[in-house]
Amino acid sequence: MGYYPVMLDVRGKRCVVIGGGAVAERKVRGLLAAGADELLVVSPHITQGLGQLHEAGSIRHESREYLDKDLIGASLVIAATNAREANEAVALAGRAAGAWVNVADEAGQGDFVTPAVVRRGELLVAVTTGGASPAFTVRMKRELEALYGEDYGQRLILLRQLRERVLNQETDEARRQAILRLAAEEMAGGIPAELFGNDAIDGWMARLELMVDGRHT
Ligand SMILES: C[C@@]1(CC(=O)O)C2=NC(=C\c3[nH]c(c(CCC(=O)O)c3CC(=O)O)Cc3[nH]c(c(CC(=O)O)c3CCC(=O)O)/C=C3\N/C(=C\2)[C@@H](CCC(=O)O)[C@]3(C)CC(=O)O)/[C@H]1CCC(=O)O
Ligand SMILES: NC(=O)c1ccc[n+]([C@@H]2O[C@H](COP(=O)([O-])OP(=O)(O)OC[C@H]3O[C@@H](n4cnc5c(N)ncnc54)[C@H](O)[C@@H]3O)[C@@H](O)[C@H]2O)c1
Missing domain, CATH: 3.40.50.720 (NAD(P)-binding Rossmann-like Domain)
Structure with missing residues (x-):
């Protein structure tokens, strides 16, 4: 079913x-x-x-x-x-x-x-086997907990902040999408080191913009 x-x-x-x-x-x-x-x-x-x-x-x-x-x-x-x-x-x-x-x-x-759920801030991963094996569902949840550590909550806070800024400031839709995709790609590898400083989101956005422009020229 x-x-x-x-x-x-x-x-x-x-x-x-x-x-x-x-x-x-x-x-x-x-x-x-x-x-x-x-x-x-x-x-x-x-x-x-x-x-x-x-x-x-x-x-x-x-x-x-x-x-x-x-x-x-x-x-x-x-x-x-x-x-x-x-x-x-x-x-x-x-x-x-x-x-x-x-x-x-x-x-x-x-x-x-x-479903069984893993919560990391705004990230919510849900698993179900539709009743085939609740024990296997729990087992898979444990695997996901190890794969997606506590820092994923922070990753989403930073991605949300960047996204709000991009949506406010970037009017070109294709460029907007390219920046947000690149940000997601970078964040999948871990929190970029530059995001630990002051005004970090602005600096990150500026760099992402440069990278996106570079890709299109
Ligand atoms: C995921 C979780 C969410 C939650 O409940 O919050 C959940 N079951 C959990 C644990 C668990 N449940 C059972 C065991 C013992 C091992 C075993 O029997 O395998 C364990 C393991 C344990 O306790 O470690 C026994 C069991 N479960 C159901 C039946 C009745 C039946 O199938 O007829 C029986 C037999 C009763 C009996 O007669 O003894 C039915 C359901 N259980 C579901 C969800 C739904 C679909 C799940 C799916 O397959 O995805 C569904 C269909 C209905 C529903 O409840 O919505 C939660 C883990 C939370 C977590 O740890 O994160
Ligand atoms: N879905 C799942 O994840 C899962 C897991 C294990 C077991 N189960 C099944 O879920 C059921 C409940 O398991 P449990 O371990 O919590 O059982 P339990 O025996 O510990 O608790 C049953 C509760 O139901 C109450 N109750 C009985 N008749 C009632 C009525 N007419 N109105 C209101 N309350 C009533 C009892 O007072 C008691 O608090 C069992 O039938 C079991 O087979 C489901």
């Missing part, structure tokens, strides 16, 4: 997680890492970790079994109970409420699966 990948902005969206075990906690932490701020957990029992998140005010918690009305107005619903019938009922009601539904014990019943 195929999936269409998207990166969702979940801020201001009602997200409901049904169930309060280890799986629910992992999904909740993923949603919080993405900035979810309207997060409801419905479960008669919750893990210690979820309890702490509730006490800290990061999530709301209804301490009872799920009811269809919990899903009204939801954008995302995650069915993560250990009861097959409950997860099935949540999937039906979530869809009826117009939400995108994830079913933790029967992926095919839901509308999306949750």
Whole structure:
């Protein structure tokens, strides 16, 4: 089965997680890492970790079994109970409420699966095997973590700064594109040494402009 990948902005969206075990906690932490701020957990029992998140005010918690009305107005619903019938009922009601539904014990019943993610600042790499092997998904995530180290966050900060400047100052579209591509190429090899100084972005942009002009003459 195929999936269409998207990166969702979940801020201001009602997200409901049904169930309060280890799986629910992992999904909740993923949603919080993405900035979810309207997060409801419905479960008669919750893990210690979820309890702490509730006490800290990061999530709301209804301490009872799920009811269809919990899903009204939801954008995302995650069915993560250990009861097959409950997860099935949540999937039906979530869809009826117009939400995108994830079913933790029967992926095919839901509308999306949750990938393993590597975050480096604004860089987000997501992996899925579509349910073929979550263990292999985790294994691949570890490989990507080693390949894309912590400094990738800084690389993106610098690329974003350069891009904003180029978009503001460079009116010729072909030249603009050439500069941004060259910058991406250079950054793939590591943060250029010149970017550790003052006014570094301006100097970098000036050099990239010269290089691009040189390529075209
Ligand atoms: C990536 C990750 C994201 C997350 O959950 O946040 C994720 N599972 C993770 C870990 C993990 N899950 C399981 C193990 C034990 C080893 C094993 O069984 O292989 C491990 C490994 C571990 O814990 O190390 C068991 C398992 N998982 C599913 C079932 C039910 C079934 O398939 O029927 C069962 C059997 C349950 C049972 O009966 O025991 C189902 C799903 N798990 C998914 C995602 C979705 C597609 C993933 C994909 O293939 O890409 C999908 C389809 C639905 C969904 O949840 O969206 C997260 C890693 C986070 C991280 O570390 O970064
Ligand atoms: N998708 C994944 O990544 C993944 C990984 C491992 C296991 N699983 C599957 O996910 C399910 C949950 O795993 P777990 O380890 O978190 O289980 P768990 O037993 O630790 O927790 C289940 C939770 O569901 C709650 N619950 C039960 N019935 C409920 C209801 N009607 N309404 C609301 N809450 C209810 C319980 O109170 C408990 O908090 C299992 O079915 C397991 O097969 C999925």
